[in-house]
Amino acid sequence: MLLTLAAITFVASALLGVTYGITKGPIEEAMKAKINSAIASVSPEFDNDPSVQQFTVENSGKEYKVYPAKMGDAIVGYAVETYSSGFGGRILLMVGFNIDGKIKGISVLSHSETPGLGDKITPSKSDFGIQFQGQSPETFKLLVKKDGGDVDAITASTITSRAYCQAVTTAWEVFQKCDVQNKELEVNNE
DSSP states (O other): OHHHHHHHHHHHHHHHHHHHHHHHHHHHHHHHHHHHHHHHHHSOOOSSOTTTSOEEEEETTEEEEEEEEEETTEEEEEEEEEEEEOSSSEEEEEEEEETTSOEEEEEEEEOOOOTTTGGGGSTTTOSGGGGGTTOOTTTSOOSBGGGTSSBOOOTTOHHHHHHHHHHHHHHHHHHHHHHHHHHHHHHHHO
């Protein structure tokens, strides 16, 4: 009986390993395509390949991926991959900024929020994200109105709305660090 159980376990683990090996590449390619699509949808027009020129920025002890959008050699904006914890788990966003700091767009990369409620953060379900476009976080308070901010929360999904705002706030902090570094480089190059 022990040998039979060991054989079944070995066969099952071997099949699992083979399946993982077969699906790993396509899953990585699909995620890369999704990220590139998100970068293109939230960034100003660019002629470089931001995913190749990505770098990380540390903020509050965590690292965030940043994708620079360039026209020629000039940076025209950044796309920041950011996250926070919502009601159903991690919310992963791509937030695009113009070089002047205004939010160009936001794309939801992944989430596990409640269907019909928290999943309204996705553009196909509601216009929630539109209220951020064109806003400068310097003047637009990235808090829900219930907390004294300027963001209209999703009805019955305040936790999700807060988490979304927190992720955008984190992206703004990362953008500010990138902007400072970019300005220092410009001064040193002159």
